[in-house]
Structure formats: structure tokens, C-alpha cells
Amino acid sequence: MSQLSLQTDRVGFSYGKRRALSDVSIELIAGRITMLLGPNGAGKSTLFGLLTGLLELRHGEILFETVSLEKSRSALLSNLGVVFQQSTLDLDLSVEQNLQYHASLRGMGRAEAKRRIAEELEWFALSERAKDSVRALNGGHRRRVELARALLHKPRVLLLDEPTVGLDSHTRQRLAETVRQRCAESKVAVLWATHLMDEVEPQDHIYLLNGGELRFSGSPQQLIDEAGAESLVGAFNHLTNYDEVAL
Amino acid sequence: MNLAVATSAFSGILRREFLRFIQQRSRFLSALVRPLLWLLVFAAGFRAALGIAIIEPYETYITYEVYIAPGLCCMILLFNGMQGSLAMVYDREMGSMKVLLVSPLPRPYLLLAKMTATSLISLVQVYAFLLIALAVDVTPPLLGYLSVLPAIFLVALLLSAIGLFLSTQIKQLENFAGVMNFVIFPMFFLSSALYPLWKMQESSELLYWICLLNPFTHAVELVRHALYLSLNMEALGWTLVALAISLAAGILSFKPSRVAG
Numbered sequence: 398m399s400q401l402s403l404q405t406d407r408v409g410f411s412y413g414k415r416r417a418l419s420d421v422s423i424e425l426i427a428g429r430i431t432m433l434l435g436p437n438g439a440g441k442s443t444l445f446g447l448l449t450g451l452l453e454l455r456h457g458e459i460l461f462e463t464v465s466l467e468k469s470r471s472a473l474l475s476n477l478g479v480v481f482q483q484s485t486l487d488l489d490l491s492v493e494q495n496l497q498y499h500a501s502l503r504g505m506g507r508a509e510a511k512r513r514i515a516e517e518l519e520w521f522a523l524s525e526r527a528k529d530s531v532r533a534l535n536g537g538h539r540r541r542v543e544l545a546r547a548l549l550h551k552p553r554v555l556l557l558d559e560p561t562v563g564l565d566s567h568t569r570q571r572l573a574e575t576v577r578q579r580c581a582e583s584k585v586a587v588l589w590a591t592h593l594m595d596e597v598e599p600q601d602h603i604y605l606l607n608g609g610e611l612r613f614s615g616s617p618q619q620l621i622d623e624a625g626a627e628s629l630v631g632a633f634n635h636l637t638n639y640d641e642v643a644l
Numbered sequence: 645m646n647l648a649v650a651t652s653a654f655s656g657i658l659r660r661e662f663l664r665f666i667q668q669r670s671r672f673l674s675a676l677v678r679p680l681l682w683l684l685v686f687a688a689g690f691r692a693a694l695g696i697a698i699i700e701p702y703e704t705y706i707t708y709e710v711y712i713a714p715g716l717c718c719m720i721l722l723f724n725g726m727q728g729s730l731a732m733v734y735d736r737e738m739g740s741m742k743v744l745l746v747s748p749l750p751r752p753y754l755l756l757a758k759m760t761a762t763s764l765i766s767l768v769q770v771y772a773f774l775l776i777a778l779a780v781d782v783t784p785p786l787l788g789y790l791s792v793l794p795a796i797f798l799v800a801l802l803l804s805a806i807g808l809f810l811s812t813q814i815k816q817l818e819n820f821a822g823v824m825n826f827v828i829f830p831m832f833f834l835s836s837a838l839y840p841l842w843k844m845q846e847s848s849e850l851l852y853w854i855c856l857l858n859p860f861t862h863a864v865e866l867v868r869h870a871l872y873l874s875l876n877m878e879a880l881g882w883t884l885v886a887l888a889i890s891l892a893a894g895i896l897s898f899k900p901s902r903v904a905g
Contacts, residue, residue: 449746451900474748485739489667490660501656502747504649 400427402462402586403448403473403554409456410443417443418609420457425554425586430577432597433590435606436637441590442482444606445558448588449479461554473554475503478547478585482558484539486531492518492542493527496549503550510549517545521575537568544572548579555580557589561596569596594629607637645750653749658761664731665765675723675769676776679716683777687712699840701874713782714868715837717770717792718799718860724766725803726828728759732811745900752895759808759894763800770796788871795870798880799863802887808894835861836868859886 403425410418418440425431435441446452448459450470459466461473486495493514500510518524521541531539540560547555557576561569573596580587589596597603597617605613605620613620613636617629624632665672691708698705735741744754774782774789784792810823832838834855841861845852855861862882869876 446901449742451742451745453901471748474746477746479742479746481739481742483739485742487660487664487740487743488738489664494660494663498656498660499743501652501659502744502749504646504652504748506652 402427404460405457407457408447408459410447410452416609421611423604425588427586428580428584429602430580430587430589431602431604433588433604433606434633436592439606440609441606442558445556445590448556450474476553478552478555480543480547480557480560482562486539486542488532491528491530492523495531495542496546499546499549505550513549517549521545536563540564540572553585555585555587559590594633597629605636612636645753650749650753653747654757657757658764661761661765672769675720676773679719679773680776682712682716683709683780701869701872709780710782712838713777714871715864717773717796717867718837718864719832720769720773721766721800721803722828722832725807726823728762728804729807729811732808733814755808755895755898759801759804763797763804766800767796784871785873788873791873792867792870795866798883799867802863802883802890805887805890805894809890809897812897831858831860834858835864837864
């Protein structure tokens with residue numbers, strides 16, 4: 398039986414008078430990758446802001462393992478790993494120091510933090526760059542560090558807000574493989590926001606946002622069928638009236 | 645709030661601030677050069693013009709260097725507080741503030757921990773300045789170096805809290821220059837850092853009252869007295885009130901939504 402990790406129920410948000418999200422209900426299941434598709438301005442980052450508590454929830458409800466966010470904010474944040482669209486690494490610190498900082502904010506003991514940092518750096522093939530300043534890393538390496546950091550405290554939910562933006566196709570592919578492998582091994586519920594259709598795999602669950610509203614929920618094949626399109630790109634274009642989709 | 649997590653988070657925040665501090669050596673040097681210029685150059689020039697009478701907490705006539713030393717200690721704290729404010733705006737714009745805010749601790753605690761960390765780092769700079777000031781005969785009693793510690797920390801926290809409040813009002817990094825003109829200079833010059841208030845009163849009653857209302861004046865007096873083993877209760881009271889107001893204003897006006905974008 399699939400285990401529900403995180404759920405939003407009719408969540409909405411406005412920036413002043415501008416409505417950014419309307420009645421969005423999604424479910425994240427442990428060990429499943431959920432792709433949040435939508436063009437720029439669809440409301441993906443707003444949803445991430447609400448899930449991470451950076452934006453104040455005024456409409457609807459967010460449930461972490463069936464407990465309301467109001468009652469479980471600390472529990473949710475303890476079990477949340479996030480890679481934001483914009484890099485959030487401290488450029489003045491080394492790779493290892495960035496991870497140590499994150500570990501301490503999560504209350505990890507020194508010995509545990511050291512062990513986990515070594516494990517994650519090894520996993521992401523960054524052990525040799527541990528002492529390097531983040532400023533000296535290229536975009537792909539920085540994203541790997543951010544992923545390692547997001548997974549450091551073994552979260553049950555992983556939020557990825559367009560994590561591959563600005564990366565070349567080879568690096569994007571490797572990053573996607575890594576996330577999928579970790580999701581399968583650690584049974585993490587993953588919410589991956591993107592507008593790049595080639596990041597979607599047939600087994601993923603898709604939510605499609607457009608204009609702040611949820612336009613579709615289902616598998617990639619169901620999306621293609623519903624739009625009457627020949628491909629995922631065509632279906633995305635059809636449902637979002639989007640002319641240019643990056644591949 | 646889990647105490648172990650809170651302690652771990654504070655040590656992490658302190659460590660990060662310390663690492664950033666030691667990696668930015670120019671910041672440390674400029675924090676020292678500024679007050680030293682005042683002490684070595686300005687004080688030498690104005691020593692004769694600004695004769696000092698015997699005033700509390702000093703027991704005898706003092707040189708101008710001795711008079712302005714506590715004010716210059718507070719100058720370091722003032723600039724560090726505003727530097728902290730600048731760092732907050734930078735962290736907000738660069739995204740690293742998000743890392744702090746999505747940690748599972750109450751936001752007021754996280755902000756207080758950040759302010760405490762920057763305040764502790766300021767102490768290092770103040771003591772380095774006091775050490776160099778020995779060369780120009782600024783020689784408070786040995787125990788004064790210990791008794792001034794809580795006063796410096798309190799003032800550092802006050803100025804960090806004012807810095808936090810300012811950071812919530814500054815929309816972008818480019819607007820920070822205004823802080824220099826509208827906050828740092830008026831706070832410093834309209835205080836007892838460079839001249840005793842009775843001197844100011846002789847020149848202008850209005851300016852004297854403005855100086856009295858300036859929390860920085862009381863902060864300077866708190867440090868001045870503590871350095872010479874005296875507790876100025878009035879200065880302590882005003883500093884604590886100003887700290888409470890600044891902390892409340894800073895924490896309440898901090899909007900995580902400005903970090904979310």
C-alpha cells in the first residue's frame with residue numbers, strides 16, 4: 398500500500414490582488430517521483446513557498462503524514478529536503494562547511510554529521526572537492542552539493558524546484574538519474590518542479606499547473622491521451638497554450 | 645522547541661558567521677582602521693580644542709583619547725551592526741537566508757541566534773581595538789576589561805537588532821548606502837561618543853535633547869562606565885528598553901515571504 402507523505406488540500410495564494418494559486422490539491426507518495434509541470438509563472442515556486450513555510454498559508458490546508466501543517470510545522474521541516482531554483486549555497490564557505498552548517502541547523506550531532514557528510518559526498522562523487530570553496534565549483538557540481546545537502550538529514554520528502562535550470566543536457570541527465578536512484582532506495586517522496594518534458598519518465602505521476610490552477614493529474618500517458626497529442630511536449634503545449642517548450 | 649536542536653543550530657550559525665568573518669580579513673581590518681584613525685589622528689588634532697573637565701566615571705582629568713575610546717568601541721559595534729544588516733539583505737538576495745528559514749526552529753529563535761552570533765564576533769574586534777589603544781595610554785583598570793564585556797555584548801545585540809529592523813525595510817542591496825547617511829552618521833555624531841553632552845548643551849539645547857533621545861548615547865555611556873568599573877543604571881535601563889523595542893520591531897517586521905521569491 399502506498400504511503401502518503403505530504404498532501405495539499407485546496408491550497409490557494411495571492412500576491413496582493415494577483416491570484417497565484419487556486420484550490421491546488423496534490424499528494425506526494427513515499428518512493429514516488431511526482432513531476433510538477435507548468436510554464437514560467439504557473440505557480441510552481443509559489444506552491445514550493447507554501448510547502449516550505451516561506452509563504453504564509455491562508456487558503457486550504459497542508460498535511461504532513463495526515464497532520465495539519467499548523468500542528469506539524471517543525472515535524473515537516475525536519476523531514477523536508479529542498480533544492481531551490483536559485484542556488485542557496487554560501488559561496489564563501491567550502492563544500493564541507495556548507496553541509497556542516499545545514500547539519501547543525503537540523504540538530505545533527507557532530508559525529509553523525511561527519512559520517513553523513515562523508516557518505517553524501519561519496520555518493521555524489523564530491524569527496525575530493527570537500528575542502529574546495531563553493532565559489533570554485535561549476536554549476537553542475539554546485540547542484541550536486543545542493544542535492545547532497547537536501548538529502549543529508551535523510552528527509553522523507555524532497556522538494557526540487559527546477560533543479561536542472563542552467564545545466565547542460567549531460568549533467569541534467571546524470572542529476573535526474575541520481576535523484577531517481579535515491580528516491581527508489583530511500584523511499585523519499587519527491588516533488589520535482591520543471592518545465593522540461595524530457596525529465597519526465599513514464600512511471601512518474603504528473604501534476605500540471607497553469608495560471609495557478611491544477612489542469613491535470615495522472616500519468617504521462619494519460620496526459621498525452623487527454624490532450625489528444627502525439628507526445629508529452631504536444632500535450633503540454635495543448636493544455637498550457639505554450640508555444641515554446643524547452644527540451 | 646528541542647533544546648539539543650536549538651543548541652546545535654546556534655553553534656552552526658555562530659560557526660558560519662565566524663568562518664565568514666575570518667575569510668573576510670579586510671572586514672576585520674577596516675573595522676579596526678576606522679576607529680583607530682579617529683583615535684590616532686582625529687583625537688590628536690582635536691585634543692587641544694576640546695578640553696575635558698572631570699566627568700563621571702573618570703576620577704581625574706583625562707586626555708581626549710581616553711574620553712573617545714568607549715565611543716569608538718561602540719563605533720565598531722555600530723558599523724558591525726549595520727554590516728550585519730547588509731549581510732542579511734545580501735543573504736536574502738542570494739538565497740542563503742532560505743536555508744536558515746526552512747530549518748525546523750521558530751523564526752524568532754533563528755533571528756536571535758544570528759544576531760547573537762554577529763554580536764559575539766564583534767567582541768573580538770572591540771578587544772583588539774582596546775589592545776591597540778593601550779599604545780596611546782588608554783589604560784582602563786584591568787578588571788574593566790572584564791566588566792565591560794556584558795556591556796559591549798548588550799550594545800552589540802542592540803545594534804544588531806536595529807540592523808535587523810533596517811534590513812527588513814531595505815528592498816535591495818543598492819539602497820544600503822542610504823543607511824550610512826541616515827542612520828550611522830546621525831547616530832554616531834548625535835551622541836556622547838565624541839564630546840560630552842554638556843558641551844553639546846552649551847552649543848544647542850535642541851541638539852542636546854536629540855542626543856539624549858539617541859539610544860547610542862546611552863549605549864556609549866554604559867560602555868564608558870563599565871570600562872571604568874562603574875554601573876550606570878540609567879544608561880543600562882535605556883539600553884535595555886531600546887534593545888527590547890528594536891528586537892520586537894526587527895522580528896515582527898521580518899517577512900519570510902520576501903525570501904521566498
